[in-house]
Amino acid sequence: MNPLDTTEVSRLLIEIGRRLELAGESSFKVRAYYNAAENLLALTTPLPELIAGGKLREIPGVGEAIAEKIIKLHKTGTHPTLELMREQIPAGVLDLFAIPGLGPKKISVLHSSLNISSLEQLEDACKAGRLEDCKGLGAAIQKKILHGFDLMRRGAGQRRMDDASDLLHAASVNLKKSHPHLKRLVPAGGVRRGCELVEDLTLVAQNSGNEIAINQELRLIVSDEAHYGLTLLFGTGSAAHLELLTARAKAQGFELNESSLVNKSCARLPKGDVPCREENDIYAALGLSFIAPELREGKPLAGGLNEIELAAQDRLPTLVTDADIRGVLHSHTDFSDGAETLSAIAGATRARGYAYYGVADHSKTAAYAGGLKEEKVRVQHKLADDLNAEYAREKSPFRIFKGIESDILDNGALDYPDAVLDTFDFIVASVHSRFTLDKESQTRRLINAVSHPRTTILGHMTGRLLLRREGYTVDIDAVLQACAKHGVVVEINANPNRLDLDWRWHQRALELGCMLSINPDAHSISEIDLTRWGVLMARKGAVPKERVLNCMSLEAISDYFAQRKSKRA
């Protein structure tokens, strides 16, 4: 067998952790496995190299016992301890962790008392009311579990964009090997449109041929050279966009469908088949400027006009691109729950060509995430000053900004006294607790937070976790209005679990006058690159770079932070 890579080993460490939990092991022991698994994922050196060099123990959280397990897991794909645990409890029991509200204790009860070993059996038991009389469970939990199944069903067939994108990428690599004659093989469908949740997995390629279904979910549409643009256009969608486009074609004297664009009566072009080698051939024939895939949703954008109407007037916004992003704001270090030192992650940010790194570790109330007490804030600031001095000596145009992700307390207050808040260059205010406040209280709380003269950015406004948790109930429009009024920047959290604020609200934010900031919320070096998902969202929301805070140059953003600070007084 092939040796396992870090991701696979990490997954097995998590399985061991889960099984230890079910066995009632100490939570500290369990967490040791989860910690090690997470730190393994953050590695940049390949596992075989670390093992060969005897460097496993240098990974934080990896001691003697876990190092031994990593080696065996890597080499053999399993471990005697794991195999022993697998004999005790069937794999289906682990699936129960996916239901919100179910943890190790309740799952143990479900397994031992009700003999439940799979999601299917759990649902049957709930429907039959068998949890009601079970000690430690009850009718309310039974209802909650059924609601959990409901949530899972609603998300069924949907994937987060990063997963869908990875899948298509992997499929492309395989296809290129098995079908070397395929040309111009690209992702289409929801992935190309930058949808935060993707239902269709579609690839488009050029060759003589037709649609190939790779498996039940994955579709490859193959086109000849003359129709590639058309195939890509229809493979990308959305249905609403194509409908509008077809209607426009008809109105202009064309007939448009997925196999041809025919000029029936338009005087601008020769009659008959219109060549469609590129997507733009179709847009151009219909008198439209090119419409970026992210905008193809057939919904009103700026000024109530949809993308087709805007394209017809050549008024499509210029969308922000990855290259426009000049720096990283909102990222964590090992001062709180990040994996890297400030020096390492700032260095990695600099190496990627960015001009600044805004550190924003958790504030003191977020104890579970190692939030910074005042003393640690001072230590971090000294370190940032020293690093900045170093950059200056190297004549490097790179700078660390001193920020904090301040918890928004119950009443909307920030998490430090003003004197401490004043020592930061910028402040990201975020909610991490009390998700279940009623709409009015939650809205008031957020408005209070953005009314604070020291708040710079409002972090992940709704707290949603895609496919896992709805955002909390809050009057988004009212909060955006408050952000506009107080000059608070609205975060587009780029973590693919969040992508919060949702792109459907971006136009409203722009209309009210808000700036947006595309923030990776990185907890490790590799997570700096999550930024691209946020860029994709901003593009989908038709946000231009002029309205993105971290598209500002180092000089401009330094001035911006300084000005915000001076206005407080």
Place this chain on the structure above:
DNA sequence: GCCGTTTTCGGCCCGACTGTTTTCAGTCG
């Protein structure tokens, strides 16, 4: 199980919410 030391054991993430409990346990962020 890891870590750090004031080194070989004791601490490690704490507080709120929910439901089941009748004074607290499990789950979550």
